Amino acid sequence: MAKEKKVESITSMDVDFAKWYTDVVKKAELVDYSSVKGCMVIRPYGYAIWENMQSDMDRRFKETGHENVYMPLLIPESLLNKEKDHVEGFAPEVAWVTIGGQEKLNERLAIRPTSEVLFCEHYAKVINSYRDLPKLYNQWCSVMRWEKTTRPFLRSSEFLWQEGHTMHETAEEAREETMKMLKVYEAFYKETLAIPAIIGKKTEKEKFAGAIETYTIEPMMHNGVALQGGTSHYFGNGFAKAFGIQFTGRDNTLQSPHQTSWGVSTRMLGALIMVHGDDNGLVLPPKVAPIQVVIVPIAAHKGGVIEKAEEIETSLKNAGIRVKTDKSDNSPGWKFAEYEMKGVPLRLEIGPKDIEKGQCVLVRRDSGEKVFTPLSELEEAVKENLQAVHDGLYQKALENLKEKTHTALTYDEFLETAKNKPGFIKAMWCGDEECENKIKDETGGVKSRCIPFEEEKLSDKCVCCGKRAKHMVYWGKQY
Amino acid sequence: MAKEKKVESITSMDVDFAKWYTDVVKKAELVDYSSVKGCMVIRPYGYAIWENMQSDMDRRFKETGHENVYMPLLIPESLLNKEKDHVEGFAPEVAWVTIGGQEKLNERLAIRPTSEVLFCEHYAKVINSYRDLPKLYNQWCSVMRWEKTTRPFLRSSEFLWQEGHTMHETAEEAREETMKMLKVYEAFYKETLAIPAIIGKKTEKEKFAGAIETYTIEPMMHNGVALQGGTSHYFGNGFAKAFGIQFTGRDNTLQSPHQTSWGVSTRMLGALIMVHGDDNGLVLPPKVAPIQVVIVPIAAHKGGVIEKAEEIETSLKNAGIRVKTDKSDNSPGWKFAEYEMKGVPLRLEIGPKDIEKGQCVLVRRDSGEKVFTPLSELEEAVKENLQAVHDGLYQKALENLKEKTHTALTYDEFLETAKNKPGFIKAMWCGDEECENKIKDETGGVKSRCIPFEEEKLSDKCVCCGKRAKHMVYWGKQY
Numbered sequence: 001m002a003k004e005k006k007v008e009s010i011t012s013m014d015v016d017f018a019k020w021y022t023d024v025v026k027k028a029e030l031v032d033y034s035s036v037k038g039c040m041v042i043r044p045y046g047y048a049i050w051e052n053m054q055s056d057m058d059r060r061f062k063e064t065g066h067e068n069v070y071m072p073l074l075i076p077e078s079l080l081n082k083e084k085d086h087v088e089g090f091a092p093e094v095a096w097v098t099i100g101g102q103e104k105l106n107e108r109l110a111i112r113p114t115s116e117v118l119f120c121e122h123y124a125k126v127i128n129s130y131r132d133l134p135k136l137y138n139q140w141c142s143v144m145r146w147e148k149t150t151r152p153f154l155r156s157s158e159f160l161w162q163e164g165h166t167m168h169e170t171a172e173e174a175r176e177e178t179m180k181m182l183k184v185y186e187a188f189y190k191e192t193l194a195i196p197a198i199i200g201k202k203t204e205k206e207k208f209a210g211a212i213e214t215y216t217i218e219p220m221m222h223n224g225v226a227l228q229g230g231t232s233h234y235f236g237n238g239f240a241k242a243f244g245i246q247f248t249g250r251d252n253t254l255q256s257p258h259q260t261s262w263g264v265s266t267r268m269l270g271a272l273i274m275v276h277g278d279d280n281g282l283v284l285p286p287k288v289a290p291i292q293v294v295i296v297p298i299a300a301h302k303g304g305v306i307e308k309a310e311e312i313e314t315s316l317k318n319a320g321i322r323v324k325t326d327k328s329d330n331s332p333g334w335k336f337a338e339y340e341m342k343g344v345p346l347r348l349e350i351g352p353k354d355i356e357k358g359q360c361v362l363v364r365r366d367s368g369e370k371v372f373t374p375l376s377e378l379e380e381a382v383k384e385n386l387q388a389v390h391d392g393l394y395q396k397a398l399e400n401l402k403e404k405t406h407t408a409l410t411y412d413e414f415l416e417t418a419k420n421k422p423g424f425i426k427a428m429w430c431g432d433e434e435c436e437n438k439i440k441d442e443t444g445g446v447k448s449r450c451i452p453f454e455e456e457k458l459s460d461k462c463v464c465c466g467k468r469a470k471h472m473v474y475w476g477k478q479y
Numbered sequence: 480m481a482k483e484k485k486v487e488s489i490t491s492m493d494v495d496f497a498k499w500y501t502d503v504v505k506k507a508e509l510v511d512y513s514s515v516k517g518c519m520v521i522r523p524y525g526y527a528i529w530e531n532m533q534s535d536m537d538r539r540f541k542e543t544g545h546e547n548v549y550m551p552l553l554i555p556e557s558l559l560n561k562e563k564d565h566v567e568g569f570a571p572e573v574a575w576v577t578i579g580g581q582e583k584l585n586e587r588l589a590i591r592p593t594s595e596v597l598f599c600e601h602y603a604k605v606i607n608s609y610r611d612l613p614k615l616y617n618q619w620c621s622v623m624r625w626e627k628t629t630r631p632f633l634r635s636s637e638f639l640w641q642e643g644h645t646m647h648e649t650a651e652e653a654r655e656e657t658m659k660m661l662k663v664y665e666a667f668y669k670e671t672l673a674i675p676a677i678i679g680k681k682t683e684k685e686k687f688a689g690a691i692e693t694y695t696i697e698p699m700m701h702n703g704v705a706l707q708g709g710t711s712h713y714f715g716n717g718f719a720k721a722f723g724i725q726f727t728g729r730d731n732t733l734q735s736p737h738q739t740s741w742g743v744s745t746r747m748l749g750a751l752i753m754v755h756g757d758d759n760g761l762v763l764p765p766k767v768a769p770i771q772v773v774i775v776p777i778a779a780h781k782g783g784v785i786e787k788a789e790e791i792e793t794s795l796k797n798a799g800i801r802v803k804t805d806k807s808d809n810s811p812g813w814k815f816a817e818y819e820m821k822g823v824p825l826r827l828e829i830g831p832k833d834i835e836k837g838q839c840v841l842v843r844r845d846s847g848e849k850v851f852t853p854l855s856e857l858e859e860a861v862k863e864n865l866q867a868v869h870d871g872l873y874q875k876a877l878e879n880l881k882e883k884t885h886t887a888l889t890y891d892e893f894l895e896t897a898k899n900k901p902g903f904i905k906a907m908w909c910g911d912e913e914c915e916n917k918i919k920d921e922t923g924g925v926k927s928r929c930i931p932f933e934e935e936k937l938s939d940k941c942v943c944c945g946k947r948a949k950h951m952v953y954w955g956k957q958y
Contacts, residue, residue: 032601035558036588039551041601044616047548068526072518073552073590073621073637074574079514092581095553097590099575100636101625109515111552111576111590122511122520137523141621142552146580157579158552 010341012279017223022152024273028282028342031152038150038157042266045342048290050160050266054140056192056287057162057264060184066136066164071118073141074109079117083242086116089209093145095157111144116210116235116261119165120243123257129248130169133257134177138164153270154227154479161265167245167257174258175213175234181262182215182232189229193268194285194393195219195275196401197229198424198474200450205433211261212236218449218474220401221274224422226449226476229271232262270479275397276366282343283365285393286386293382294339295325296332298351308355312348312378319379321386340365345389346382366392405474407458414463414475418443424476428469430462439464439475449474489820491758496702501631503752507761507821510631517629517636521745524821527769529639529745533619535671535766536641536743539663545615545643550597552620553588558596562721565595568688572624574636590623595689595714595740598644599722602736606646608727612736613656614646632749633706633958640744646724646736653737654692654713660741661694661711668708672747673764673872674698674754675880676708677903677953679929684912690740691715697928697953699880700753703901705928705955708750711741749958754876755845761822762844764872765865772861773818774804775811777830787834791827791857798858800865819844824868825861845871884953886937893942893954897922903955907948909941918943918954928953 010027011019025031030046042050058068074097081087090113097109112118123135140162150156164181168174182199189195197219207214211233219229237256240246249255276283286292293316297309309325316323326335332349339347349361362371362381366389373381404423408414417425429435429448436448455472462469489506490498504510509525521529537547553576560566569592576588591597602614619641629635643660647653661678668674676698686693690712698708716735719725728734755762765771772795776788788804795802805814811828818826828840841850841860845868852860883902887893896904904925908914915927934951941948 032604034551034597035555035600036551036553039553041551041597042549043605044546044548048546050549051547067523068530069523070521070526070529070621070639072513072515072520073623074515074518076514094580095576095588096578097574098577099587101572101574101627102570108578109574118513118520121514125511126522142549144552148580160549 010279010281013222013277020277020279021273024277024281024341025152030269030282036157038147040152040156040158042160045290046269049269049272049284049288052288052290053192053268054162057184057188058140060188061138061162061164064136064180064184066138066166069137069139070141071112071115071122071139073112075112075115075117077108077110079121080110082117082120083210083239086210086239090114090145093147095144095146112141113143113145114261114263115139115141115143115163116165116239117243119261120239120245120259123167123240124243124245127167127245127247127257130250132247133167133169134173135167136164136177137166138162151270151479153266153273159266161263163263164261166260167240168259169247169249169255169257171236171258174236174260178213178215178232178234178260178262181260182217182230185217185230185232185262185264189217189219190394192285192287193272193275194287194390194397195229195271196394196398198401198450198452200452200474202231202450203433203436203448203473205436206448208233210235210239212238216450218476219271219275219397220404220424221271221479222277222400223274224404224477225274225479226424227267227271227274227479229268230262230264233260235259235261275400276393277343280337281341283393284343284345286345286390289343289345290322291324291339291342291344292322292386293324293346293348294335294344295323295348295350296335296339297325297327298332298349298354300327302352304355305350305352309350312350312360312375315379316382319383321382346385348382364389364392366396408463409459411463414439415443418446418475422477424449424474426456426458426472426474427463428458428461429471429473430465430467431470432462432465432467435462435464445477446475447478449476449478489758489760492701492756499756499758500752503756503760503820504631509748509761515636517626519631519635519637521639524769525748528748528751528763528767531767531769532671532747533641536663536667537619539667540617540641540643543615543659543663545617545645548616548618549620550591550594550601550618552591554591554594554596556587556589558600559589561596561599562689562718565689565718569593569624572626574623574625591620592622592624593740593742594618594620594622594642595644595718596722598740599718599724599738602646602719603722603724606724606726606736609648609729611726612646612648613652615643615656616645617641617643630749630958632745632752638745640742642742643740645739646719647738648726648728648734648736650715650737653715653739657692657694657711657713657739657741660739661696661709664696664709664711664741664743668696668698669873671764671766672751672754673766673869673876674708674750675873675877677880677929677931679931679953681710681929682912682915682927682952684915685927687712689714689718691717695929697955698750698754698876699883699903700750700958701756701879702753703883703956704753704958705903706746706750706753706958707928708747709741709743712739714738714740754879755872756822759816760820762872763822763824765824765869768822768824769801770803770818770821770823771801771865772803772825772827773814773823774802774827774829775814775818776804776806777811777828777833779806781831783834784829784831788829791829791839791854794858795861798862800861825864827861843868843871845875887942888938890942893918894922897925897954901956903928903953905935905937905951905953906942907938907940908950908952909944909946910949911941911944911946914941914943924956925954926957928955928957
């Protein structure tokens with residue numbers, strides 16, 4: 001009964017996806033609202049997922065030679081104004097500090113919306129020779145972008161992220177870095193989050209303020225809406241010139257270094273929820289799940305059950321598995337629903353009969369599959385099942401991605417698809433921003449997501465204007 | 480020659496301690512200044528030390544049952560005003576956001592100087608029953624306190640820290656937590672930073688804004704100036720009442736929970752520098768050193784030297800030691816000075832003659848001691864020597880603490896000591912704030928540091944006014 005009550009309290013995805021999302025965020029205890037609009041409290045369970053993401057990604061950054069730093073929270077207005085395209089992109093959404101320690105400031109200070117200019121100011125001081133290059137810095141911090149409409153994880157005024165900012169001797173090296181980090185993100189999404197995605201290049205219209213090229217990773221949500229999952233930018237030496245960053249090259253001439261930046265944020269928590277979640281709540285990929293296995297004792301009052309559960313907990317912990325035993329006096333049914341809601345990948349049930357038979361029951365969160373497992377083989381079985389959950393989630397997400405990827409050869413077909421089939425639309429494009437604008441206006445918001453690295457030649461003509469096509473583009477609505 | 484040049488460029492501690500400090504901070508590449516006064520750039524080497532501190536401390540927090548969360552950066556003015564003593568303590572040093580996304584805000588927003596009120600606002604929503612207690616939350620973040628005079632790590636407008644905020648069913652439990660976390664800090668200082676310290680209670684005058692009791696850990700710097708190394712506060716239920724946090728107790732009555740908070744910050748980097756550093760630069764305790772062993776190849780151009788160095792590097796890495804080989808074409812002398820400046824605990828020299836003899840040279844940063852070590856016993860020897868450096872640093876710091884702790888029985892003796900002998904002064908105190916003020920005024924800034932847990936009865940009388948003494952107090956100047 002407890003279980004049914006709990007399940008009833010979430011809106012079904014099919015009834016109202018947006019409501020389902022906020023229900024999950026709330027009931028799985030990921031986030032709480034604060035009294036500043038768009039600034040969220042990330043609760044212990046949500047933050048533990050972020051910590052697991054962070055440590056996995058930080059390891060990948062360090063393995064590729066990057067070092068962490070911390071830059072100031074505040075940016076003087078004059079510093080933010082130094083690169084024209086960049087400031088135009090960010091000025092409308094900046095929060096400004098105008099009073100410090102009871103005095104009005106001479107110059108107002110922006111809370112960082114991103115830190116390109118701070119890194120450049122520092123790099124100007126520490127880069128002198130080609131021997132000082134490359135500089136491969138990363139920062140974990142919070143940033144602020146004043147948003148009108150906000151949603152936990154997906155769009156908030158404050159969010160947590162990492163921002164890599166690197167400087168290189170040559171354009172070629174910087175381009176390699178841009179691509180390398182996009183691939184790091186792709187591998188992280190696949191191997192850690194069990195999320196497949198399209199990777200490619202943003203169009204001129206959609207690229208980052210101040211960048212020459214922006215690359216993106218675009219996973220597909222369960223409801224057919226895309227999400228920009230991470231970006232990697234190549235800047236050329238435009239910022240370097242604006243900030244007077246120069247080095248003496250191998251040929252003894254003064255040169256400007258070439259720059260990249262790349263970032264992912266707590267948005268990834270939104271992607272996790274909307275790619276893997278179901279009507280019973282969150283479904284977490286094992287690699288980032290704060291609890292990988294929850295042990296639920298059955299008939300816990302009977303002699304030996306709690307003891308056995310604890311014994312199992314200890315042995316799994318020693319095997320490096322994140323495990324919790326729920327010994328509370330809530331009913332097993334309530335516990336089943338609770339940990340389903342929280343997306344725990346595996347449930348382990350153990351009762352007097354199981355103990356007699358030297359076994360327990362493992363239940364997979366992704367498929368509901370139940371397996372009776374001999375206690376003598378438990379450690380191995382748990383590891384195999386965690387891997388199976390990861391693989392199962394990835395396959396399901398891949399199917400969803402395929403199912404929600406459509407092709408349009410004519411404009412009518414495009415409009416029809418945009419209207420009736422949520423998801424990506426693959427279609428040819430002439431390269432003209434006017435067609436992007438027209439498509440966006442006439443579809444209620446379908447934008448170019450990216451020009452994929454693996455382009456197909458669907459036809460010779462732009463789906464919108466009929467002129468010669470330059471690229472195949474993934475189009476779609478986005479969060 | 481390179482070495483001498485390098486060493487010459489640091490001011491000696493004895494000549495000008497403040498200048499020595501800023502020299503070390505700069506030459507060891509820990510920090511850079513930014514264009515916002517009092518906001519620092521923490522460079523890779525400095526940040527790597529902080530990361531090592533963080534991960535060690537975070538483990539201790541989790542082992543004692545705490546969970547990490549993230550609270551918003553911004554606090555509405557009305558929320559900050561909810562607890563009177565608290566806001567009075569912080570209002571003068573707050574930075575205010577008054578414009579968000581091009582619009583003037585209706586209510587100004589403080590950048591968090593500390594997050595008590597944010598935690599309380601959240602706790603009011605999630606605490607309902609004694610079953611919800613205790614709540615043991617911690618946050619790693621940056622905070623902002625608008626400072627007029629700033630110094631890297633010691634006093635800056637923005638700094639990084641952790642702040643624990645916990646809620647408990649009873650006053651007794653909360654007091655236990657306050658004390659437990661002070662002991663966690665003490666253990667961290669001793670076991671990880673190799674720093675001994677005095678722990679005790681702050682006087683009424685010196686306690687935290689809004690707290691009932693503040694406990695502190697006070698290490699002694701090399702120059703006889705104290706530093707508040709961390710604090711742990713007991714709040715009673717004052718905040719809880721102001722914020723309407725209530726729970727149904729075991730007896731079914733509505734009660735207010737009892738609260739603590741505790742924090743340490745990047746100031747600890749300042750303590751590290753000033754406790755262990757010397758005229759050759761930084762000296763890092765091995766547990767937090769980003770590089771524990773630097774390998775310097777001697778006559779590196781000769782066959783087999785680089786290969787041997789790399790072989791050693793791999794074997795030490797596999798043994799879990801943080802090791803770096805400097806293969807640059809700088810001279811060995813330059814390298815010696817460079818890594819001494821950076822405080823690397825052990826230097827490993829390996830040249831053709833060593834290879835012939837199957838040995839290498841280990842040089843301790845703390846003592847300069849050289850040991851010839853057979854390569855067959857290297858892993859063991861490195862571990863032993865790292866431990867020896869840790870122990871050596873702790874002993875040296877303990878001697879400094881003892882040497883710089885004086886006793887004053889009369890006021891004349893107190894004034895004389897304050898004038899001529901930098902360090903702690905142990906002296907009796909009547910408990911009256913007037914005496915604290917008088918002492919501060921007449922000594923140019925000597926304040927009560929704490930009432931230690933282990934009080935000695937030096938006499939019956941207050942060292943200042945001669946009235947009956949209540950406590951023995953540690954006094955001293957502070958950073």
